Amino acid sequence: MTWRADEAPGIRFRQRGDRKTESLDITTYGRNAIRDAVGHTVGSLDIDLESVAAAAIYQPDGKLPYRASRDLPIDNQAVQAGTVVDRIGDAGAATVPIGLLFALADDTADLSVAAFFGGGGTASALACSGNLQAKGLADLDDGEVLPYAEYLRKRGYVVSGDVAGGVRTSVSRTGDDRSTNDTGLSPAAVPTVTASRSRLRGPARSVTPGSSSSGLRPPDQGRFGR
Known part of the structure; x- marks a missing residue:
């Protein structure tokens, strides 16, 4: 050795x-x-x-x-x-x-x-x-073979779900503090929200779940993809 x-x-x-x-x-x-x-x-x-x-x-x-x-x-x-x-x-x-x-x-x-x-x-x-x-x-x-996106969800790095307005979100969490607030996100985390607009018309926009009644925030704080 x-x-x-x-x-x-x-x-x-x-x-x-x-x-x-x-x-x-x-x-x-x-x-x-x-x-x-x-x-x-x-x-x-x-x-x-x-x-x-x-x-x-x-x-x-x-x-x-x-x-x-x-x-x-x-x-x-x-x-x-x-x-x-x-x-x-x-x-x-x-x-x-x-x-x-x-x-x-x-x-x-x-x-x-x-x-x-x-x-x-x-x-x-x-x-x-x-x-x-x-x-x-x-x-x-x-073992079970998983797509990479499903692996991320099972490990807790990504959570998915439907929110009001018909926008499906996939939120990436960073940070180890998993305590949540009314948005369901960790306060210590800086989320990146990717959304696909399924029933709404118009161009994609940056959103933060629970940020306001309109669900909008300045474009420089998030990224959006179809």
Whole structure:
């Protein structure tokens, strides 16, 4: 097992208890920092990397594992064997261990690698030989497949409903304070309201539910889409 602790401020991270990940959203900077950290830790393992049959690489999305391992002599087939984010979604710090369990469950993979990356530039890697059958892996493929908009509603990021006047609204909430007022929105949240006009005529207008009897507010405070 190998470790690397380096300073890379602003890389995507999520503190314990936080609902959202934070970052500077500088993609090139982030990808380079992750690729350098993963390459250093995996490259420092005392193994023949060309013999790796499965690799579970840091995977907040389905593309980054391949980019992070680009400088390593590990083929894409091995990376695919340890990539599960495209099947179970981003499970945070648990995604790589789950990918490693899937890799170890493959009887044809004699040598597996896992590479972890944490906020601030910290990374670690380990190598495993042999196989391991873990219970519950098959259940992960039995989940319900949802459209992204429905996922947002189930997680509470978006709420939908009908309001007076025939305008269907979809309100995005930000902030963790979910206490509500007479509008049904969190006081700490800054909502973005998207409405489609189903029974009213005329151009789309910006609205805030409960803001006034007319339901109108200045256009610069919201966005409207058909």
